[in-house]
Amino acid sequence: MSDHPLDGVTTHGLRKEFGHQRALDGVNLRVAPGAAYLMAGENGAGKSTLLRILLGLQEATAGTVSVLGLDPAVDGAGVRALVGYMPDRVEFEHGWMSVDAALRFHARYRPRWDAAYAAELIGQLELPRDRRLAGLSKGQRRRLQLVFTLAHRPPIVVMDEPTDALDPRMRERFAQLLSAYLADTDATLILSTHAIADVKSIPTDVGILRQGQLVLQCKREALRNRLVRVSAEVPNDWLPPPAIGVRTISEEHRGGMLRAVLWAAPEEACALLESAGAATTSLDALTLSEAVVAMLAAPPSWTPEAVEVEIALLPGGVL
Amino acid sequence: MSARETMLWTAPTFRPVIPRVAFREVLVAQLWMLWDSRRVAVLVVSLGLAMFIPLAPGHGMMPFLVGIHVTVLLAALLWGAVVWHAQDPQHRMEHREMPVDFRSHDLARVLAGALLFAGAYGVIAVAALFAPPAIGGPPPLPAWHLFGMAAGLVAAYLFGSAAGIALRHPIAGLSIFVVGYILLGQVLTAVLERPASRFVTELLGTWGLEVAIVGPVAMHTTMVRGSPTSFAFPAATEWVPAVCLWLGVSILLFMLALAPPRFLRRRA
Numbered sequence: 001m002s003d004h005p006l007d008g009v010t011t012h013g014l015r016k017e018f019g020h021q022r023a024l025d026g027v028n029l030r031v032a033p034g035a036a037y038l039m040a041g042e043n044g045a046g047k048s049t050l051l052r053i054l055l056g057l058q059e060a061t062a063g064t065v066s067v068l069g070l071d072p073a074v075d076g077a078g079v080r081a082l083v084g085y086m087p088d089r090v091e092f093e094h095g096w097m098s099v100d101a102a103l104r105f106h107a108r109y110r111p112r113w114d115a116a117y118a119a120e121l122i123g124q125l126e127l128p129r130d131r132r133l134a135g136l137s138k139g140q141r142r143r144l145q146l147v148f149t150l151a152h153r154p155p156i157v158v159m160d161e162p163t164d165a166l167d168p169r170m171r172e173r174f175a176q177l178l179s180a181y182l183a184d185t186d187a188t189l190i191l192s193t194h195a196i197a198d199v200k201s202i203p204t205d206v207g208i209l210r211q212g213q214l215v216l217q218c219k220r221e222a223l224r225n226r227l228v229r230v231s232a233e234v235p236n237d238w239l240p241p242p243a244i245g246v247r248t249i250s251e252e253h254r255g256g257m258l259r260a261v262l263w264a265a266p267e268e269a270c271a272l273l274e275s276a277g278a279a280t281t282s283l284d285a286l287t288l289s290e291a292v293v294a295m296l297a298a299p300p301s302w303t304p305e306a307v308e309v310e311i312a313l314l315p316g317g318v319l
Numbered sequence: 320m321s322a323r324e325t326m327l328w329t330a331p332t333f334r335p336v337i338p339r340v341a342f343r344e345v346l347v348a349q350l351w352m353l354w355d356s357r358r359v360a361v362l363v364v365s366l367g368l369a370m371f372i373p374l375a376p377g378h379g380m381m382p383f384l385v386g387i388h389v390t391v392l393l394a395a396l397l398w399g400a401v402v403w404h405a406q407d408p409q410h411r412m413e414h415r416e417m418p419v420d421f422r423s424h425d426l427a428r429v430l431a432g433a434l435l436f437a438g439a440y441g442v443i444a445v446a447a448l449f450a451p452p453a454i455g456g457p458p459p460l461p462a463w464h465l466f467g468m469a470a471g472l473v474a475a476y477l478f479g480s481a482a483g484i485a486l487r488h489p490i491a492g493l494s495i496f497v498v499g500y501i502l503l504g505q506v507l508t509a510v511l512e513r514p515a516s517r518f519v520t521e522l523l524g525t526w527g528l529e530v531a532i533v534g535p536v537a538m539h540t541t542m543v544r545g546s547p548t549s550f551a552f553p554a555a556t557e558w559v560p561a562v563c564l565w566l567g568v569s570i571l572l573f574m575l576a577l578a579p580p581r582f583l584r585r586r587a
Contacts, residue, residue, distance in 0.1 A: 057415055068335045078337045081418035093406050093413040096356055108348040109417050111338040155335060 007069040008033040008188055009054060009156065014063035016049055016212075023049045025212040027063070036182060036189040036202050038220075040292040041209035047192040048088055050209070051160050054190070055085055068156065081110075084154035088161045088192075090141045095134030099127055099144060103151075110152035118151035124177060125170070138165035146174060150181050156188045157181070163198045171198045178202060196289040203288065208295045215303045216295055220288065226304075227291050228266045232258045232278040241276045246310040249298045261286070261294045263307050338418075342427065345419055349431035353402060359435060361401045365394035366439050382460045383447035385536040388468055392475045392532055395436060399479020400489035402432035407487040422577050429480045429573075436476060463555050467535030470566045474531070477569035481576040500528055531565040534558025 009031040016024040023046045031037045041047050052058040054067055056076020065072050072079040097105065099122070107113040122129060125143040128136075136144065142165045149157060157178075163171045179202055182189055193199060206223050208216040218226075227249075236256055240248065244262070247269075251260035258278060262269045266283050273280050286294060353359065369390035406414055417424060482489035504523045524530065535558050539551045 055416070057412070070337075077418050077420045077423075078339065080416065081337050081339055082335055085416055087412065087416065089412070093410060094352065094356070095405075097352075101355060105348060105352060108344050108351075109340050109419065111340060152338070 007066060008035065009037075009068075009190060010066045011050075011054075012064045014050070014053065014065060015061045016046070016053060016058070017061045023212050024053075024060075027209070027212070027214045028217075029207065029214065030217060031188060031190055031205065033188055034186050035205045037191065037205040037207060038196065038199070038203035038288070038292075039190060039192040039207050039209060040194075040196065040296070041192075042296055045209040046212040047209055048160050051085075051158055051190065051192060054158060055080055055083060082154060082156055084149040084152065084157045086145050086149040086157075086159040086162050088164070090138050090145070090165055092133040092141060095132065097133050098130055099133065099136070100129045102133055102144070103147070106148050106151070113152045115151075117153070118147055121147045121151060121177065124173065139167055139170060142166055143170060143174075146177065150177070153185060154187060155185070156190070158190045160192045161194065162191070163193060163195045166198075171195070175199055175202065196292055200288050206288070206292070208292065210296065211300070215298075218304075223288075223291050224285050225265055226263055227261065227286050227294065228264060228269045229261050229282075229284045229286055229290075229294075230258070230269055230273060230280060231282040232260075232273050232280045234258045234278040238276075238278065241272075243311070244272050244276055246307055247272070249294050249302065263304060340418060342423060345417075345424065345427040346431055349427045350434060353428075353431055353435060356404075358401055358404060362394070362398050362435060362439050365397060366391065366443060369394060370443065384444060384468065385460060385538070387443070388471070388536045389532060391440065392471055395472050395475035396479040396493060397490070398432060398436050399429075399476045399481075400483040400493060402428060402480065403483030403489065407489075408485065409487060425484055425577055429484075429577075432480070433476060440472070461552055464535045464552055467555070467558060467562050470562050471532060471535065474562075474566045474569040477573040481569070481572040484573075485576040485579070526561050526564050528561070528565060530558050530561035534561055 009029060011027050011029040014024055014027040014029070015022070027046075027050060029050070039047050039050070049058065053060050053065060054072060056072030056079050059073060067079045068082055070078050070082070092102070094102065094105070103118055103122075107115065107118075125146065127140060127143055127147070131140075133141070133144070142162070146162065149159070162178075163174055166174055175198060178189070178199070181187065182202070189202070191199060191203065204220055206216070206218060206220055207214055216223075233256055234253070238253075238258070240251070247262045247264045249261045249263055251258065253259075262272075264272065266285070270280050270283060369387040414424060414428075415421060419427070479489070479493065482492045486492040504527075507523070534553065537553055537558075539553060541551075
């Protein structure tokens with residue numbers, strides 16, 4: 001066990017290979033205690049694999065993992081005792097159990113099971129206590145998984161596509177309950193989801209996983225401050241200067257109008273465009289969902305570090 | 320636990336106190352789960368059927384537990400696999416995600432199944448103990464043979480458990496093993512000529528599965544004019560090697576299923 005008093009969830013040089021296929025490639029995850037970390041990425045980017053390694057459910061090929069100071073490869077049971085895990089699948093293996101029986105079953109494994117809180121969640125999520133698990137709809141199973149995840153009051157919550165199969169009303173309820181739990185307990189959350197809009201108010205940190213590599217990891221505010229969508233009027237034969245080119249994540253240049261997403265602070269983007277002869281017409285911060293989509297659509301080699309290196313190599317420094 | 324306690328527990332300056340579950344609790348949970356799943360019906364039906372076997376012609380001359388032994392062995396084999404019903408290795412994530420070491424959790428399930436089996440068998444054994452002895456019936460079962468029978472039951476249950484833990488279709492796997500063993504015996508007996516027949520005799524005879532199964536309960540019957548006049552159990556030396564070998568094989572297979580070495584592990 002590490003002696004560092006501020007252990008959250010960290011990985012260093014984490015690699016996972018399935019035969020010749022590399023699912024994770026040198027992932028250095030940093031999740032501070034109390035953070036709500038949104039893990040975004042396309043299908044097959046390695047998100048679920050990463051979460052399962054954090055839980056000790058899969059072995060890493062190389063690299064180190066620490067969850068509250070514990071190594072899941074050594075003490076997986078200890079990690080799972082501290083983590084509330086909501087997997088991406090919605091099937092239950094004990095389909096004959098009633099909801100009540102399943103709650104009792106899980107409570108036996110969790111010394112800190114909070115029966116009153118579980119009952120409250122069951123009520124809030126409108127779950128039928130006497131129905132068998134096999135008879136529950138997909139959405140109801142998802143909601144029950146949320147109860148299993150939170151009712152033992154874990155200091156770390158790990159969720160993999162948690163709003164999948166939930167209807168819009170329940171998605172809202174889910175976000176409310178999760179937010180309340182985090183506010184109430186100061187627990188750490190690692191959340192992997194494609195439905196970012198459902199949880200838009202929750203994340204404090206964002207990580208973008210692309211083809212097994214963590215290409216971006218920052219505070220949500222940092223992302224908001226460094227990513228900007230600009231519209232500008234430009235001459236017909238306008239070509240972006242290198243200082244803008246290296247910062248461009250996506251661009252659409254049509255008939256004297258430039259629409260682009262830049263990796264730059266708003267004032268910096270404005271100054272760069274003005275100096276390049278473009279007249280800025282609008283400058284917007286991206287929503288979390290838009291920012292993630294923009295990052296996922298970036299060229300394969302794009303990373304903030306690569307941008308910083310290219311900027312440093314430009315003649316005259318930043319500009 | 321109050322929200323405040325959770326905050327203190329999770330505050331950065333506090334080391335996490337890991338809320339570990341005791342093995343006893345896991346065992347109770349698994350016992351209760353097996354009971355609630357009504358898989359116990361398989362146990363009740365198979366052992367219930369075994370109870371009727373002594374009523375068949377000829378079986379009245381044997382001690383009750385001897386008469387039902389082979390059927391009970393099959394029940395133990397089946398039960399070992401049934402304990403893992405609907406949770407083959409590809410559908411065991413919920414089991415794996417619990418806050419218990421994988422091996423301990425699997426072992427808890429196997430122990431829970433064994434306790435239920437022992438309970439059911441115990442009821443039968445106690446009933447047999449109190450049944451009135453038949454006049455002119457079989458000799459009492461020597462205690463040493465009880466050990467042999469118990470070893471056979473343990474081996475059968477461990478075989479079934481190993482199949483249940485490691486195989487996607489354990490019943491099919493066990494059936495293939497039994498049929499394969501019989502076929503191998505037939506082929507070896509038919510193909511191999513002397514001096515290899517000694518090898519066949521040893522492999523299928525002294526150390527064979529059949530001897531391990533029926534050895535402790537086989538009875539030598541002395542017949543006079545077509546009627547049995549005396550009964551005797553075989554000497555322990557006739558079946559102990561086979562029972563020990565197959566008990567060892569079952570323990571080895573069970574250990575491999577429970578904690579497979581890296582080269583046997585599925586791609587995780």
